[in-house]
Amino acid sequence: MMVELIAELLNRDGIDDWKILERKVEGEEFFFVKDSLDMNRAKRTRKFFVTIYHDFEREGKLYRGSSDFTIYPSMKREEIKSLIEDNIFSSKFVENLYYPVVNEKHTISRTVPLDPESLDRIIHDFPFKSKDVWVNSSEFFLNRVEERIVNSKGVDVSNALYRLYVEMITTAKSKEEVELYWSFERSYPVVRMEIEEAIMATRERAKAIFTPEVKDIPVILSGESVGEFFKYPLYKTSGLYIYEHLSNVKKGERILNEDFTMWIDPHVEGSAYSLNYDEDGFLCKRVKVIEDSKVMNIWADVRYAYYLGIEPTGHLTNFVVESGKESESSFEDGKYLKVLSFSDFQMDPVTGDFGGEIRLGWYSDGRKKVAVTGGSISGNITKCDFALSSESQLTGNFKGPRSVRITGAQIGGKR
Amino acid sequence: MKVKLSEFLEEKIPVLEEIIEKLSQKYRYVSILGSDVRGKRYLVTEDIKISDSNWNERGFVVRIYDGLYLEYSFDEIDDSIVDSLNEKVIKEFERFEGPVLECPLIEEEKEEGVFEGEVEILPETVDAGKKIKMLSSMRDHAYSISESLANFWAIYEEVNVSKVFLSGKKHLNQSYVWTQGYLQAIVRKDEKTKYSYEGYSGMKGAEILEEMVSGVDKVVKEAESLIDSTGIEPGEYDVICSPDVAGVIAHEAFGHGVEMDMFVKGRAKAVEYLGREVASKLVTMHDGARAAKQVASYFFDDEGVIGKDTIIIDKGILKGGISDLISSLRLGTKPTGNGRRESFERKAYSRMTNTFFEPGNDKLDDMISSIKHGYFLEKVSSGMEDPKNWGIQCWILYGREIKDGRLTDRIVSPILMTGYVPDLLKSISMVSEDLELSGVGACGKGHKEFVKVSSGGPYIKARARLG
Numbered sequence: 001m002m003v004e005l006i007a008e009l010l011n012r013d014g015i016d017d018w019k020i021l022e023r024k025v026e027g028e029e030f031f032f033v034k035d036s037l038d039m040n041r042a043k044r045t046r047k048f049f050v051t052i053y054h055d056f057e058r059e060g061k062l063y064r065g066s067s068d069f070t071i072y073p074s075m076k077r078e079e080i081k082s083l084i085e086d087n088i089f090s091s092k093f094v095e096n097l098y099y100p101v102v103n104e105k106h107t108i109s110r111t112v113p114l115d116p117e118s119l120d121r122i123i124h125d126f127p128f129k130s131k132d133v134w135v136n137s138s139e140f141f142l143n144r145v146e147e148r149i150v151n152s153k154g155v156d157v158s159n160a161l162y163r164l165y166v167e168m169i170t171t172a173k174s175k176e177e178v179e180l181y182w183s184f185e186r187s188y189p190v191v192r193m194e195i196e197e198a199i200m201a202t203r204e205r206a207k208a209i210f211t212p213e214v215k216d217i218p219v220i221l222s223g224e225s226v227g228e229f230f231k232y233p234l235y236k237t238s239g240l241y242i243y244e245h246l247s248n249v250k251k252g253e254r255i256l257n258e259d260f261t262m263w264i265d266p267h268v269e270g271s272a273y274s275l276n277y278d279e280d281g282f283l284c285k286r287v288k289v290i291e292d293s294k295v296m297n298i299w300a301d302v303r304y305a306y307y308l309g310i311e312p313t314g315h316l317t318n319f320v321v322e323s324g325k326e327s328e329s330s331f332e333d334g335k336y337l338k339v340l341s342f343s344d345f346q347m348d349p350v351t352g353d354f355g356g357e358i359r360l361g362w363y364s365d366g367r368k369k370v371a372v373t374g375g376s377i378s379g380n381i382t383k384c385d386f387a388l389s390s391e392s393q394l395t396g397n398f399k400g401p402r403s404v405r406i407t408g409a410q411i412g413g414k415r
Numbered sequence: 416m417k418v419k420l421s422e423f424l425e426e427k428i429p430v431l432e433e434i435i436e437k438l439s440q441k442y443r444y445v446s447i448l449g450s451d452v453r454g455k456r457y458l459v460t461e462d463i464k465i466s467d468s469n470w471n472e473r474g475f476v477v478r479i480y481d482g483l484y485l486e487y488s489f490d491e492i493d494d495s496i497v498d499s500l501n502e503k504v505i506k507e508f509e510r511f512e513g514p515v516l517e518c519p520l521i522e523e524e525k526e527e528g529v530f531e532g533e534v535e536i537l538p539e540t541v542d543a544g545k546k547i548k549m550l551s552s553m554r555d556h557a558y559s560i561s562e563s564l565a566n567f568w569a570i571y572e573e574v575n576v577s578k579v580f581l582s583g584k585k586h587l588n589q590s591y592v593w594t595q596g597y598l599q600a601i602v603r604k605d606e607k608t609k610y611s612y613e614g615y616s617g618m619k620g621a622e623i624l625e626e627m628v629s630g631v632d633k634v635v636k637e638a639e640s641l642i643d644s645t646g647i648e649p650g651e652y653d654v655i656c657s658p659d660v661a662g663v664i665a666h667e668a669f670g671h672g673v674e675m676d677m678f679v680k681g682r683a684k685a686v687e688y689l690g691r692e693v694a695s696k697l698v699t700m701h702d703g704a705r706a707a708k709q710v711a712s713y714f715f716d717d718e719g720v721i722g723k724d725t726i727i728i729d730k731g732i733l734k735g736g737i738s739d740l741i742s743s744l745r746l747g748t749k750p751t752g753n754g755r756r757e758s759f760e761r762k763a764y765s766r767m768t769n770t771f772f773e774p775g776n777d778k779l780d781d782m783i784s785s786i787k788h789g790y791f792l793e794k795v796s797s798g799m800e801d802p803k804n805w806g807i808q809c810w811i812l813y814g815r816e817i818k819d820g821r822l823t824d825r826i827v828s829p830i831l832m833t834g835y836v837p838d839l840l841k842s843i844s845m846v847s848e849d850l851e852l853s854g855v856g857a858c859g860k861g862h863k864e865f866v867k868v869s870s871g872g873p874y875i876k877a878r879a880r881l882g
Contacts, residue, residue, distance in 0.1 A: 035513060037516060039485065040485055040508050042487050066464075068465065073490055092544070171681075179682065183862060244460060245461065350608055356808065376831050412831070
């Protein structure tokens with residue numbers, strides 16, 4: 001067994017602690033142009049991500065140097081020994097304050113949650129064509145991932161899961177062809193309803209006009225951008241950000257103007273990011289981070305929790321924002337600009353600046369609603385007010401409201 | 416100093432040739448790409464981290480032809496490879512009942528070649544202690560010159576690339592080194608946080624560390640100056656784009672737009688505009704592994720096609736695209752050496768390499784003085800393409816206001832530049848004599864498939880929508 005061989009070579013002078021994360025991936029991939037198969041691929045890979053720790057004292061203070069490196073299954077014993085030697089040498093120059101490795105032994109082993117349908121079944125049921133709209137191209141990736149984490153303190157735990165990733169481009173035509181980009185990442189098959197919604201949205205883009213120049217109206221973010229919007233409070237409450245002075249939030253303080261509640265949750269059903277154990281072998285915990293906009297807990301892995309003197313929660317898996325009380329339809333009273341698809345909506349978690357170019361949205365002047373495209377929205381989350389919809393969604397590692405209504409964002413449109 | 420091919424790949428060539436021979440008895444085309452990419456990343460900030468480069472990989476991908484192309488990626492060579500290929504790929508293909516997009520057979524010419532890159536200082540000849548010491552002194556100097564500095568990052572990354580491409584008629588080897596450095600200063604005053612960065616990259620060795628030293632003062636002062644920046648009033652403005660902003664425009668506007676796998680899918684509006692005017696006459700744009708010496712320069716691509724210098728736009732006229740091998744077979748065009756994979760584990764797509772605008776004849780001072788009211792845009796954070804509908808989005812770190820032909824003290828930050836690609840490129844009215852390329856970032860296709868690229872150009876004057 002390769003893990004045992006690596007462990008044997010790591011139990012030597014110059015290494016005070018070590019950890020190995022073994023990751024095995026078996027994947028199937030199918031690529032389509034319209035409904036025709038363009039290519040199919042498969043892969044089988046195995047990697048061993050190793051960290052060695054080297055302790056030393058300087059002026060009465062205990063330090064822990066470390067170095068991370070990867071061992072490939074094709075490496076022979078002598079090559080691994082030489083790699084370890086190089087990394088022991090490197091770790092001596094890493095002067096970081098001491099922190100421990102995980103030293104709790106658990107016996108929970110994650111089993112694969114659902115035996116997913118085979119990929120050809122998913123593809124067989126995939127709606128490549130619909131009225132006026134077609135899937136221009138699509139890619140399907142199904143990976144079975146197995147992880148085992150062992151360390152020098154006797155931790156030996158594992159995760160196993162399926163990751164399904166589907167990317168598709170939908171196209172519709174009015175005067176000219178228009179397209180929208182979609183991706184879905186899940187631990188189980190993508191639901192047909194999500195694909196139907198994507199197809200309907202493409203139909204809307206085909207009749208969209210350029211976003212008009214409008215001011216001082218609410219902006220409604222819907223879909224994937226909502227998770228990105230909440231990356232500001234997510235990272236501001238991270239132990240790493242606080243330790244690195246990228247955040248100065250403190251427990252008990254308000255983080256934003258509006259009330260909302262946020263959790264770190266390693267067990268969100270359907271998420272491809274749900275795990276029992278993080279990469280340190282720590283049993284991840286569900287923790288309330290923010291309640292009614294007040295910081296309740298800082299989330300941190302074992303190292304940064306030790307530095308900050310707090311309880312560790314483990315590395316980030318999923319984050320959950322509790323849904324609000326108002327329905328999405330109630331957001332659509334009066335004037336508003338609702339955006340479903342951006343070129344690339346981004347939140348800067350350090351500054352709170354956010355924005356993106358609009359690919360599909362709807363503008364309402366209070367009487368009539370029209371599909372719009374082009375132009376942009378931008379703003380800073382700390383200067384905005386917002387409300388959360390009661391409907392929820394799962395996108396990537398975010399579970400939370402499907403829409404958020406923002407006041408205080410700028411709209412860049414055309415006169 | 417010359418960069419040698421990895422011993423691991425050298426040793427595996429005979430066994431890879433055996434696999435090719437075995438599969439060639441059944442399939443008319445068989446190739447194997449072998450990659451051994453080794454690198455280290457050194458980060459000095461509040462604490463210190465030494466880790467593998469994210470670009471590291473070691474493994475193989477075999478491609479066969481069976482009416483269309485099928486692939487299997489693996490990192491352990493044993494007797495099961497041919498069986499696994501049969502079981503996991505060929506049987507899956509045979510079970511597939513839907514339509515298939517057939518593709519012509521790759522007709523290869525005999526080709527053998529070796530490329531060994533050369534750098535001043537091979538990274539492995541400088542020990543980790545010296546690298547950490549240099550980065551730590553950059554960080555310490557940054558703190559010594561600023562009271563508002565909240566955090567400072569000094570990152571150095573070295574990547575040693577070895578690849579072999581083997582098929583019935585081709586035997587190609589390449590080995591080279593690229594390095595990059597990154598400085599980021601984060602400043603805080605009251606509750607406002609701002610940052611700036613400086614990037615360094617090239618087909619260089621550890622000598623890049625020396626280049627980084629001189630950037631510390633600049634990045635700290637720049638970040639401090641952004642603390643008093645304000646938001647921009649959304650609207651259309653005359654702008655001067657720095658070479659990195661110009662580079663991202665080239666990359667997003669007509670780089671992604673002419674990736675020829677998009678032509679196959681009918682996703683590229685550019686097809687309708689080949690031979691037509693898409694930009695101002697001042698615009699000539701290149702892409703290619705051999706168009707410049709930067710982080711995306713190589714001898715052959717991940718499909719065994721020799722890298723080239725492709726002119727995409729010539730004096731405003733769209734001339735052609737950049738292509739992977741399979742797309743070129745389907746389109747009946749010549750491959751341009753742009754078939755690239757994120758790693759041996761991923762599919763090859765048409766991808767950019769070094770993408771840039773050619774320099775012009777204008778002086779930067781004249782360009783600034785020609786503007787009544789506008790902005791001098793510097794430092795790109797990110798960009799996104801829209802090849803079908805030609806939208807463009809670029810996040811720019813900051814802009815300096817220009818009023819009556821002079822730079823004022825007013826700074827706006829951040830800026831979201833959006834627009835319609837031909838409008839933006841046709842509005843280019845002045846192009847400076849400079850040419851700078853930067854390759855600190857990576858490029859994705861959609862939201863995945865990251866490859867190393869560089870982009871750049873001269874200073875350009877254009878009209879853009881800012882928000």
